Amino acid sequence: MTRPASTKPLSISLKSCAKTFADGTRVLEPLDLDIHAGETLVLLGPSGCGKTTTLRLIAGLEQPDAGGRVLFDGVDVTAQSIELRNVGMVFQSYALFPNMTVAGNVGYGLRIRKLPAAAQRARVAEMLAMMRIEALADRSIDQLSGGQRQRVALARALAVQPRALLLDEPLTALDAQLRDALRVEINQLLRELGITAIYVTHDQAEAMALGDRIIVMSHGRVAQTGTPREIYHQPASHFVAGFIGTMNRLSGEMGANGFVCAAGIVPWYGGHSAADEILFRPEDVRIAEEGEPADLVGSVAAAFFLGDRTRLFVDVGDRQPLVMESTARCTRGVGEQVRLRVDPQGVLDLSSQRGSL
Amino acid sequence: MRSHKMLFGLQLGFTLAVCAFLIVPVVLSILAGLTSNYFVGLESGLTLRWVFEVWDGYRDTIFRSIGISLACLLVTLVLGVPTAYVLTRSGSRLSRVVEELLMLPIAVPGLATALALISAYGGMGSFRTSWTFILVGHVLFTLPFMVRSVLAVLASIDLKTLEEGAASLGAGFRQRFFDIVLPNCRNGILAGSLMVVTLSIGEFNLTWLLHTPLTKTLPVGLADAYASLRLEIGSAYTLIFLLMIVPLLLALQAIARPRRKRFIRDDPVPEST
CATH class of the missing domain: 1.10.3720.10 (MetI-like)
Structure with missing residues (x-):
């Protein structure tokens, strides 16, 4: 364990924090947010949705508009600058100091805190070992690869035993393979440390993998808050449904036996609804077995062999083809007719949210 | 092949001419400062006399x-x-x-x-x-x-x-x-x-x-x-x-x-x- 058991994780609250920039742009509508001690919270959304601003408000790099308050463990820290808040921060560009070695970077916060030299050395060695970059201690920053920089940035932020760890798109600058590997590592690290962590990303796969909870943001507002499962399976709005994963949409109208659309009838057990549109995920559709009745009938518009599976685009007479996945052995060709079954549990009706985000 | 060589020769010559244009006045000036009598020329011999005179008169x-x-x-x-x-x-x-x-x-x-x-x-x-x-x-x-x-x-x-x-x-x-x-x-x-x-x-x-x-x-x-x-x-x-x-x-x-x-x-x- 790299953290003394005595340091209790921090809980953070934002009370009606809004942010308007000097030029009058409102980037964040008044936001209330409670971050539980020890959880990993992911702020997810497209660029310009206010997620980074929220993180910077928590860090103390931005001040909320008048009336907004930031609380750490119930104590108002709104007026405190970042220097005094003791939060570890990892930037998208890493912000490593080019004038210092790796060890110098990791030890900088300890130097500022005037720790005895021996204690500084011990802590730096401990952090380098934790991130498995001992061999790089004396390198300068421009001698490091992107992945190595990422590790140094994490080691530097954690060396000072911060009350919370704030990460601003830390993996965006890396290539896909490395991103996946580091994502697993960061996840392990956060679980092990039990530290309160706030992670900003626009990558929904990253959010799913890392978050205890996800806050989906759009246009300066919270679109939905929930666990990754809730966000994925019960999206609160069309925006969330479209932003997270792939979602199929069918238009039609509710009938006595289900939802009637151009290609057939989708079973619906949700009771009375005036829905003219239903949504479901690709994994909730499958090709009907021989002799099994079909819900929908369509023709293959495109098929992509992905190795472990085949992705099919099926034309069902709607604006967009249905997306679904089949086994790798599926050999359906373009133009071939397919009979489909839809899992009624996966069918969503968001008609009551129409007009919201 | 030959035209290549000629082109190179021309370029080299031009470069040297430009260098000479820039450097020759400096060299002449330095030599003038080290010559016993500039109007007689280098035959009058080299000397540090003028340098010392400058040092005495303009050191401040x-x-x-x-x-x-x-x-x-x-x-x-x-x-x-x-x-x-x-x-x-x-x-x-x-x-x-x-x-x-x-x-x-x-x-x-x-x-x-x-x-x-x-x-x-x-x-x-x-x-x-x-x-x-x-x-x-x-x-x-x-x-x-x-x-x-x-x-x-x-x-x-x-x-x-x-x-x-x-x-x-x-x-x-x-x-x-x-x-x-x-x-x-x-x-x-x-x-x-x-x-x-x-x-x-x-x-x-x-x-x-x-x-x-x-x-x-x-x-x-x-x-x-x-x-x-x-x-x-x-x-x-x-x-x-x-x-x-x-x-x-x-x-x-x-x-x-x-x-x-x-x-x-x-x-x-x-x-x-």
Whole structure:
């Protein structure tokens, strides 16, 4: 364990924090947010949705508009600058100091805190070992690869035993393979440390993998808050449904036996609804077995062999083809007719949210 | 094949001719300073007599020039580095205007600047007659070079994020300025410093109007020597000036050389334990 058991994780609250920039742009509508001690919270959304601003408000790099308050463990820290808040921060560009070695970077916060030299050395060695970059201690920053920089940035932020760890798109600058590997590592690290962590990303796969909870943001507002499962399976709005994963949409109208659309009838057990549109995920559709009745009938518009599976685009007479996945052995060709079954549990009706985000 | 060779020969010849055009006057001037009698020519023999005569007659101007250039450096450092920092950090339209205004003393002829200074402060007798009057002119003239040089380096690094990183680790403004800002614009400060010293030592336009008989600098003394003494003495003076300035110019070149950027690839899969 790299953290003394005595340091209790921090809980953070934002009370009606809004942010308007000097030029009058409102980037964040008044936001209330409670971050539980020890959880990993992911702020997810497209660029310009206010997620980074929220993180910077928590860090103390931005001040909320008048009336907004930031609380750490119930104590108002709104007026405190970042220097005094003791939060570890990892930037998208890493912000490593080019004038210092790796060890110098990791030890900088300890130097500022005037720790005895021996204690500084011990802590730096401990952090380098934790991130498995001992061999790089004396390198300068421009001698490091992107992945190595990422590790140094994490080691530097954690060396000072911060009350919370704030990460601003830390993996965006890396290539896909490395991103996946580091994502697993960061996840392990956060679980092990039990530290309160706030992670900003626009990558929904990253959010799913890392978050205890996800806050989906759009246009300066919270679109939905929930666990990754809730966000994925019960999206609160069309925006969330479209932003997270792939979602199929069918238009039609509710009938006595289900939802009637151009290609057939989708079973619906949700009771009375005036829905003219239903949504479901690709994994909730499958090709009907021989002799099994079909819900929908369509023709293959495109098929992509992905190795472990085949992705099919099926034309069902709607604006967009249905997306679904089949086994790798599926050999359906373009133009071939397919009979489909839809899992009624996966069918969503968001008609009551129409007009919201 | 043959035309290639001819082309190369032409290019080489042209280059050598340009070099000769630039270097020959300098070499002749140096030789003139070392020749016993310039009008007789080199046959009259080489001598260090003129160099010693310059040393005896104009030693004070050399030390004054060095002194003023160092004082000028100190002032431009104290004024210029914080100015560049503030201009970078604010990044507003106003800072662009200030940046352009700072360049004015370079665009305006030195004589005009000097006249302005004289009409403004000429009445203050003790100031007018002291070397600090010249210093003020030199600072006006060289400050833009210091600011520009530091600005260029600051623009190439993401200073704001670096400072935010330092702040997140608990560093206050003073610590950030000395630990992060200054070391990271070191090259700009060095290049600016050499530029300021070089320009200050060689400055003539302003200084010629600002000086008094008791506050002559090296270039003013040089003009004086050329105008009133033997050509050999003026040339020997030039030689001393070159000995002072060439090392500075070489150092400037060495610093200005861009550092090689290394590109490091990530291993496709990081080592795991």
